[in-house]
Amino acid sequence: MTKTALKIGLFTLASLFAGTTLASAQKATDALIPAPTLERGAVLPITLTAVGWKGILAIEAKVEGGKQGEYFVVSTGMKEGALNPQTAQKYRLEQAGKTLSVFVMGRALQAPALPVKLLTLSGLKVAGLSLGALDVAGELSNRPVSVQQAPVGWLGNSFLSLFQVTMDYTNQQITLEDPKKPFPKSPEAIQIPFTFKDGRIWVKVTVAGAKPFQAVLDTSVVGTIIPMEAGKQLSTLGQKTLSVRMKGKRGAVIQTPIPSLRVGDAELRKVTAVFVSPDSPGDMDATYAVLGMNFLRYFKTTINYAKQKIVLIPVTAKQGEPAP
Numbered sequence: 001m002t003k004t005a006l007k008i009g010l011f012t013l014a015s016l017f018a019g020t021t022l023a024s025a026q027k028a029t030d031a032l033i034p035a036p037t038l039e040r041g042a043v044l045p046i047t048l049t050a051v052g053w054k055g056i057l058a059i060e061a062k063v064e065g066g067k068q069g070e071y072f073v074v075s076t077g078m079k080e081g082a083l084n085p086q087t088a089q090k091y092r093l094e095q096a097g098k099t100l101s102v103f104v105m106g107r108a109l110q111a112p113a114l115p116v117k118l119l120t121l122s123g124l125k126v127a128g129l130s131l132g133a134l135d136v137a138g139e140l141s142n143r144p145v146s147v148q149q150a151p152v153g154w155l156g157n158s159f160l161s162l163f164q165v166t167m168d169y170t171n172q173q174i175t176l177e178d179p180k181k182p183f184p185k186s187p188e189a190i191q192i193p194f195t196f197k198d199g200r201i202w203v204k205v206t207v208a209g210a211k212p213f214q215a216v217l218d219t220s221v222v223g224t225i226i227p228m229e230a231g232k233q234l235s236t237l238g239q240k241t242l243s244v245r246m247k248g249k250r251g252a253v254i255q256t257p258i259p260s261l262r263v264g265d266a267e268l269r270k271v272t273a274v275f276v277s278p279d280s281p282g283d284m285d286a287t288y289a290v291l292g293m294n295f296l297r298y299f300k301t302t303i304n305y306a307k308q309k310i311v312l313i314p315v316t317a318k319q320g321e322p323a324p
Helices: 010-016 085-090 228-232
Strands: 002-004 046-053 056-063 070-074 081-083 099-104 107-121 124-133 153-155 164-168 173-177 190-193 195-197 200-207 213-217 240-246 249-263 266-276 299-304 309-314
Touching: 046 070, 056 153, 081 085, 081 107, 099 124, 228 266
Parallel strands: 002 240, 070 153, 081 124
Antiparallel strands: 046 056, 046 173, 056 070, 056 107, 081 153, 099 107, 107 124, 164 173, 164 299, 190 309, 195 200, 200 213, 200 249, 240 249, 249 266, 299 309
């Protein structure tokens, strides 16, 4: 096993610092936040052009009828979404006096609730959406991130569950349609059940050489994180120890090649993942696992929350690492 101090994307690793502003006692009033609704007369399906940012996808939406669109990351790893406080001030959004628990990957952060009366996506209008006033991009970085450099918003499952959602990373498109619609038909389609727990999607993952484990399916994370116990069962050939730093905290993770990663009958070979090094501080969460875009990008992914199923259709024969 080799040891190095390589830089590694924080959008892969931020969740491992479990102690960073993690709320030990949840006092959020999520239950008092009304669910968003589609405006009467909404026409579905709608296909939105997405933009790639640091290996994840974002879509454009207008806040409160604004003339200028803002970019929002599509995040299945969040229950509630978020909006940069600077952007909230721009649109004069007032806090509701309530608190939302916003998952930034594995960390539950408390944020003031911002009622957004109307969010418009290419003519589709969503009313009554509540977002946490939180600079998510800043939470994921050890350096200040300006609103000109990053998406200002993050749309979580409270928004996405209004639809059957199809993400096409290859063509950079996201399609929103009626949740009662049938799944896409393809001889290569693979249906996978999921568990919807704490407002997030959990799937069973198997890596060659280790016991299966539950992981959060997170479209806002570039890479894949596996539990330490699973990592320790793998061959050490080709592993590298990486030093990481976030929010003033230092730790170490091990980057490891995985010959095969499976979710249901969907398989990807030659995947790279990380897990917490046994030598790391105790405030790094060694049990947390994420299935990220370095797996999902090779499939056209359809998520139906009502049916609690995912359909994966392979989009390319090429397998390996995601683009930077």
